Amino acid sequence: MWSVRAVVESVVEHGKRALHQVRRRQAPRHHPFQRQQDLQHKLSRGVREGAGEAAAVGCVAGRAGVVASRLRPFTTQLIQSIFRRVPAPLWTEARRRTTQRLVFGASAPYFALVGVTLVGGSHGLVTRDDELEALCGTVREAITRAGWLHNPEFWKSHKEASQQQVKEQQQEKYEKQELNGDEELTFSLADFTLGPVIDKGCNAVVYAARWKTDEHEEAQTSTGKCESQGAVARTPTTPCGPCEDVQQEKDTQIEAAETWHNEFPLAIKMMFNYEAESNAPAILKAMYKEILPAQCAQLDPAQQEWQERLCGPRVCLPPHPNIVDMPCVFVDRVPLLEGCLDLYPHALPARLNPQGYGRNMSLFCVMKRYDISLREYLQKYHPSQHTCLLLLTQLLEGLLHLHTNNIVHRDLKSDNILLSLAEGWQYPLLVVSDFGCSLVGDNSNLSVPFPSREADPRQGNAALMAPEVKTAMPGLLSSVFFGQSDLWAAGTLIYEIYGLDNPFSPAAALHRRSKQLDSATYKESHLPRLPRTAPPWIRHLTADILRRNPRTRPTVNVAATLCQLMLWAPSKWLNRHSLSLPTHTEVTQWLLCLATKVLCEARLPHVHASTQRERKRNAGLEGNADHQGSQLEYQLVSTFLGRVHYVDIIQAIKWNRAF
Incomplete structure (x- = not known):
């Protein structure tokens, strides 16, 4: 049997011949007698020119032409039979064998060759943008695997609560209950020692607390507390000079704060x-x-089953550095604590207060303790421009994490934003807390039906409610869009971060004795201007965030990425007068540099607490630019690298040059 190659070559050769014969047929036909006269004329001319050999060749050619014309019908029929009969079964068999080999045989080399052919070259399927996007994916995976996003070692060095501590306590309690033959495993107030009241609101009260330990550790803690209090009390009140007085006061405050947090x-x-x-x-x-x-959530199996039946599967927000750290929650009986009859008498049950309206049991949320709220921080300190940018970047990163998980806070204000001053007041760690008014969406649309006023989905602080939410009207097909509401509220907080009163806050309006802006009726031209010390791009970002139309506002992703670029990117990328975008090589080098610094430098041994305290004493502003705040900056960079996309970087740069 012929091979496939021989059949193809034979078919091609016969095809050429057939095509040549068809062209000759289309040429004008001459009578044989006319052709003979022409041949005789050529022969006579050749004889006249003295070319006898040419006359002989012409005669042979004439005879060959006559033979070919007579054999043409037979050759045509032969070629047609080859085309119709011979190649069909051979081609079908060859195609079947090739398909079977590629699919079920050694197909890897073939597909590798096809992939290299499609990808390679200047006109391949994979562009330079796709290559950079793949690099961003590699960086995200490396940062996530490194585990630096949550930075457990640093916060553990400051003796703050973490998920690991909860697991250890749970394991210890499980072992104890296993020895006692108890099958239930739930936390309760008996596992904690409550301290003084930290804060009180309309719906909750917050107590300082710690895990309970054995009697020996309790005795050591109480002894240390008494010694520290005695040391503070024995501080000399007659200093040698004003500088020593100020220095001793600072030392006393630092030691008291550290003792408070350690306890x-x-x-x-x-x-x-x-x-x-x-x-x-x-x-x-x-x-x-x-x-x-x-x-x-510490629930026994029966409680877990009822919770899933009534509320569905519990939605757990993944941990994030800018979201409040809440290791666990539990339900327990409301206790009679010191001062509760004066602080919240009506929230107590009747068994504790006959005039109380509360129930016997309530929800208890265990959180890491933070130092101060954003409102108190801005009233007490005057942060620099760099600190303001750090606060805004962390706030937007926290909102982006919520938006990514289809959650809307709906009650964003400076009282619900907490700060940790572990690295000094110039490098505060910001977290978003108090999710009592939050909304969990089924998809990224974040729209809620608004059929009637009885089913009003608008909750939270009415003063900082976005225009599209506050002006929504109920109807059969009406809905409320919350996708940009948190970003709008964050835009109002920019005024507070940069030292001005919130133009939409009623308390600020009473303080400055000016008219309060209403989010439902305000005009964009009525917005106050930020101080001149604020960068131009911050002023334009605030104006764009506070636009009435949510479609004209930047996304949370663009706003957060722009703040990150302002912190870490080269200045020429954000130059408004530049006409070209950063090259692919520049973006690649910048991303690799950031990833290398986070993965390598961030794991260096931490500076001892006494060394940090000594730096705070020596520095005029309680800080050293080379060391203080490095952990917060590493955490911000790792948060950015954990979600980075090349498209986000380009969109943020384009937006910055568009205003």
Whole structure:
């Protein structure tokens, strides 16, 4: 049997011949007698020119032409039979064998060759943008695997609560209960020692707390507390000079703050329960929004089953450096604590206060303890431009994390934003807290139906409610869009971060004795201007965020990426007068440089607390630019690299040059 190659060559050769014959047929035909006369004329001319050999060749050619014309019908029929009969079965068999070999045989070399052919070259399928996007994916994977996003070693060095501590306590309790033959495993107030009240609101009160230890450790803690208090009391009140007086006061404040945090590193938020019945499923159904950032809910199997039936599967917000750290939540009986009859008498149950309206059980949220709220911080300190940018970047990163997980806060204000001053007041760690008014969406649309006023989805602080939310009207097909509401509220907080009063806050309006702006009726031209010390791009970013039309605002991703670029990117990238975007090589080098610094330098041994305290004493502003704040900066960079996309970088640069 012929090979496929021989058949193809034969078919091609016969095809050429057939095509040549068809062209000759289309030429004008001459009578044989006319052709003979022409041949005789050529022969006579050749004889006249003295070319006898040419006359002989012409005669042979004439005879060959006559033979070919007579054989043409036979050759045509032969070629047609080859085309119709011979190649069909051979081609079918060859195609079947080739397909079987590629699919079920050694197909890797073939597909590799096809892939290299498609990808390679200047006109391949994979462009330079795709290559950079693949690099960003590699960087995201490396940062996530490194585990630097949560930075457990640094916060553990400051004796703050973490998820690992909860697991250790849970394991210890499990072992104890296993010895006692107890099958249930839930946390309660008996596992904690409560301290003084940290804060109190309309719906909750927050207590300082710590994990309970054995009696020996309790005795050591109380002894250390007494010694520290005695040391503070024995501080000389007659200093040698004004400088020493100020220095001693600073040392006293630092030592007192460190003692306070070491003694009570946790905070327990007790929710006021007025309506829900005194059982865990009913309480969790009524307050399930509060436990969104909780990493674990301590429930027994029966409570877990009822919680899933009433509320569905629990939505757990993944941990993030700019979201409040809440290791666990539990339901327990409301205790009679010191001062509760004066602080919140109506929230107590009737068994503790006959005039109380509360229930016997409530929800308790265990959180890491933070130092101060954003409102108190801005009233006490005057942050620099770099610190303001750090605060804004962390706020936008936290909102971006919520938006990525289809969650809307809906009650964003400076009182619900907490700060940790572990590295000094110029490098505060910002977290978003208080999710009591939050909304969990089914998709990224974040729209809620608004059929009637009885089912009003608008919750939270009405003063800082976005225009599209506040002006929504109920109707059969009406809905409220919350996708840009948190970003709009963050735009109003930019005024507070940069030292001005919030133009939409009623308290600020009373303080400055000016008219308060209403988000439902304000005009963009009525917005006050930020101080001249604020960068131009911050002023334009604030104006764009506070636009009435949500479609004309930048996305949370663009705003957060722009702030990150302002912190770490080369200045020429953000030059408004530049006409070209950064090259692919520049972006590649910049991303690799950031990733290398985070993965290599961030793991260096931490500076001892006494060394940090000594630097705070020596520095005029309690800081050293070479060391202080490095952990916060590494955390910000790792947060950015953990979500970086090449498209986001280009969009942020284009937006910055567009205004």
